[in-house]
Amino acid sequence: MPELPEAQTIATDLDSKLKGQAIFQAKVFSSSVINKDSDLSLLLHKPILGVERKGKMILFCFASETYLLTSLRMTGQFLFGDFPQGMDPPCHVRLAFALKDAKGTDENSGGGALLYRDIRKFGRLYVRQGEDYVQLLNSFRQGTDALAITLDELMDKLKGSSKSIKSLLMDQYNLAGLGNIYATEILFSSGVNPIKPASSLKKEEFQSIYENMRSILSKAIEERGSTVDNYEAPFGKGNYQNFHRAYGKAKGLCPICHKPFSLVKEAGRSTVFCPNCQK
Numbered sequence: 001m002p003e004l005p006e007a008q009t010i011a012t013d014l015d016s017k018l019k020g021q022a023i024f025q026a027k028v029f030s031s032s033v034i035n036k037d038s039d040l041s042l043l044l045h046k047p048i049l050g051v052e053r054k055g056k057m058i059l060f061c062f063a064s065e066t067y068l069l070t071s072l073r074m075t076g077q078f079l080f081g082d083f084p085q086g087m088d089p090p091c092h093v094r095l096a097f098a099l100k101d102a103k104g105t106d107e108n109s110g111g112g113a114l115l116y117r118d119i120r121k122f123g124r125l126y127v128r129q130g131e132d133y134v135q136l137l138n139s140f141r142q143g144t145d146a147l148a149i150t151l152d153e154l155m156d157k158l159k160g161s162s163k164s165i166k167s168l169l170m171d172q173y174n175l176a177g178l179g180n181i182y183a184t185e186i187l188f189s190s191g192v193n194p195i196k197p198a199s200s201l202k203k204e205e206f207q208s209i210y211e212n213m214r215s216i217l218s219k220a221i222e223e224r225g226s227t228v229d230n231y232e233a234p235f236g237k238g239n240y241q242n243f244h245r246a247y248g249k250a251k252g253l254c255p256i257c258h259k260p261f262s263l264v265k266e267a268g269r270s271t272v273f274c275p276n277c278q279k
């Protein structure tokens with residue numbers, strides 16, 4: 001599932017190509033990826049004002065207060081390509097939007113298509129207008145964005161909890177954007193054991209987590225995110241997987257002390273950490 005850097009990369013790629021375009025035709029190959037209260041026809045012929053990130057989700061803003069909010073989950077991807085003719089979709093494409101310049105009148109001007117591909121079909125697309133959009137967004141109960149939160153706010157939210165620091169960092173209600181990859185990397189760089197209760201962390205440990213969160217997320221955005229599993233943004237894959245120091249390295253050695261990493265199952269997720277460096 002895309003975390004903050006991957007979602008940011010996808011949103012930036014989409015924004016650069018889609019701003020000023022409009023959708024003039026939608027073709028659905030698999031209706032299960034569309035939320036049942038969503039009417040795709042609301043998106044047609046309205047200029048796209050921009051595409052941005054909301055936590056780990058992607059938000060398309062159309063004219064007339066119309067929004068397409070998407071949660072890509074495990075294998076959802078947006079790609080640019082040709083609009084499929086007939087009802088035989090390209091591999092795993094569930095939805096296709098034919099594009100045109102929003103100012104142009106010629107619908108055959110060759111604007112290409114935005115394709116939604118999703119191998120496992122766990123992703124969801126929601127169309128809403130005006131107040132209904134605000135209600136939808138609120139229903140996800142997302143906390144402050146991981147790149148917008150202050151150190152004081154982070155401490156206020158987490159320090160009273162006896163839950164593990166890693167599970168709290170990944171809980172979107174506390175702060176939006178982190179998942180297993182970046183929570184693992186941030187805690188490794190901070191020397192904090194992921195299963196430690198947040199209530200037992202010292203102020204210096206919160207400070208270190210906060211600073212590493214900002215620097216790791218910024219560097220990962222620069223590198224277009226981490227390509228693990230099948231992540232790919234519209235303009236290509238990410239490179240930050242080459243900078244991971246702990247995530248996915250359960251069988252390797254800690255790059256700091258050169259002792260073996262440990263793997264624990266915590267809150268349903270595998271967590272790699274160095275018992276020697278992360279206290």
Ligand SMILES: [Zn+2]
Binds near residue numbers: 276
């Ligand atoms: Zn170590």
